[in-house]
Amino acid sequence: MAGPDGAVVSTPTHAPHMATMNPMHQAALSMAHAHGLPSHMGCMSDVDADPRDLEAFAERFKQRRIKLGVTQADVGSALANLKIPGVGSLSQSTICRFESLTLSHNNMIALKPILQAWLEEAEKSHREKLTKPELFNGAEKKRKRTSIAAPEKRSLEAYFAIQPRPSSEKIAAIAEKLDLKKNVVRVWFCNQRQKQKRMKYSAGI
DNA sequence: ATGCATGAGGC
């Protein structure tokens, strides 16, 4: 299903990983913030951690992005042009996940101000009919993606249901039963745990 | 849009 903005663009200009945003403890993630939200605050930045605000922003963001005729991949590479310290480009995947709220709450909060800044610049430029220089390049990489068959996937899900964090030995045993590489199984469990923490599927919101 | 993967940082 290639969506209207399902552009596949390569972003070769890749900076090594940038800044580490917020070192935080896992326990601090499920923090709530039930305050009355006073209506006369001085000038708070975008440090609000309200899921409803994030949801609203993500939706507005997507709509305005589309109005501008910009793809998710375009936004990702354009971020580098903002020249924000510690902020480079992002992938189509990340922009997509931001819009669909399939990132961790913390990740959403960290990305919001950056994407908001981009949106404001993009709309300003659009008004002025300015064209931004595009950056194209050729790429030549071919990483392969393992594909776990449905039966094996169902087994993994069953194991996950009773033990989300199996020991190394248990993982090895599961890997052998399903005839998969141990590392493939280990990573599958890691990714599964991460999925549970996505904003959209987390019950703690 | 999403599955499997990588790498930094942490314990």
Place this chain on the structure above:
DNA sequence: CCTCATGCATA
């Protein structure tokens, strides 16, 4: 080895 942010490859 884990978590977390992030991305290539692909459905």
